[in-house]
Amino acid sequence: MGFNDFLGNTATVTHLRESVSAERFPHSMILAGPRGAGKYTLALMLAQTVNCLNPTESNGLPDFCGVCRNCTRIAEAANLDALVAAAVEAREDMRETDKRETRILVQTHPDVLVVPPDPPQLLIKLGQVRQAIHVAYYRPPIEARRAFTIFTSSAFMKEAANSLLKLLEEPPEHTSLILLTENPQELLPTIRSRAVIHRLGALPSEELEALLAERRPELRPQQRALAARLAQGAVGRALSLxxxxxxxxxxxxxxxxxxxxxxxxxxxxxxxxxxxxxxxxxxxxxxxxxxxxxxxxxxxxxxxxxxxxxxxxxxxxxxxxxxxxxxxxxxxxxxxxxxxxxxxxxxxxxxxxxxxxxxxxxxxxxxxxxxx
Ligand SMILES: [Zn+2]
Structure with a gap:
């Protein structure tokens, strides 16, 4: 496991890896791209690369080992849907008063916080952003060189967005914030202007079809063509559709x-x-x-x-x-x-x-x- 497994968008990925080697990894970054383009996968890979205990290189750029204690624990966050479902289920079992106090957060590494939209409204709520702020300002990384907070959606409740803005205005020293979005326009302009935007584009259908032929040989050519079109250039979607x-x-x-x-x-x-x-x-x-x-x-x-x-x-x-x-x-x-x-x-x-x-x-x- 390493950047050789991340398909497409070479220019963006290279640029980000260069910022790791130059120790200029941004404090706040927006990763924009269609659903399934690999935004979350890339965010985790970057957190691994910055914090790998046995950092390696590939194609002359920093890469991660995938087996050290930092890499493996960060990788555990990859199965986001299952982790969120488990957190939501645990909250359902709580007493009413505790339920209201409980934020849905995913943290498989002490210094990497993943903030998903909270069901059923599927919005990121004030309590979640407050928790992220608390972690960013008052708890320096314990085991990581740089802490990461990854917001997996740009659908924020209004107060939550305002609160996030304050965090971006005074970026904490040891934390990088990564906001994932399908559409940066959903974010407040004031938020957009305080973060570096990187885009993951769609892959051409022909490239996706070739990839499907290799990875999903059970599909017939006609099915591959349909799957590639439906995925709209998103590798993850094409492979998992x-x-x-x-x-x-x-x-x-x-x-x-x-x-x-x-x-x-x-x-x-x-x-x-x-x-x-x-x-x-x-x-x-x-x-x-x-x-x-x-x-x-x-x-x-x-x-x-x-x-x-x-x-x-x-x-x-x-x-x-x-x-x-x-x-x-x-x-x-x-x-x-x-x-x-x-x-x-x-x-x-x-x-x-x-x-x-x-x-x-x-x-x-x-x-x-x-x-x-
Ligand atoms: Zn590692």
């Missing part, structure tokens, strides 16, 4: 679209949305459906805009072209807006099924309007 699960969600998304576009089959629609009503996995399933629906709507826009070569859902191009035949940009815009509303509704924890049905009906009305 569950194609079957996506296709299941997309089937339901296509049913909603067909119904909305005047090929109504109410029993199928009911069936499609009915299965999203309840259950512990309801939220995850609904998010998958919304993402699938989003990718179909974007593809419709690309077809209407006359650039069908760019669509992601290559395998259903014929059907999408047919559905797009009498659509206009206005309808697609409306559909995209409905999707945003449903996602916002989910953040506010509204009844999922209710908003899904409302969206299907809302799209239908707009659909009917566009064909008059």
């Amino acid at each position: 569950d194609l079957d699960a996506y296709l299941t969600s997309r089937n339901d998304a296509l049913t909603i679209l067909r119904t909305a576009l005047g090929e109504p089959d109410d029993s199928t629609l009911f069936h499609a949305t009915e299965s999203y009503r309840a259950g512990a996995d309801g939220q995850e399933k609904t998010v998958s459906l919304l993402r699938a629906l989003g990718s179909l709507v974007e593809d419709l826009l690309l077809i209407v805009a006359g650039t069908p070569a760019l669509i992601r859902n290559l395998d259903v191009e014929a059907e999408l072209t047919r559905l797009a035949a009498d659509l206009d940009v206005e309808w697609i815009d409306g559909a995209a807006r409905s999707l945003v509303q449903v996602e916002q509704g989910m953040r506010r924890n509204l009844l999922r099924s209710l908003s899904l049905d409302a969206m299907a009906v809302g799209m239908e009305r707009q659909g009917a309007g566009s064909r008059q």
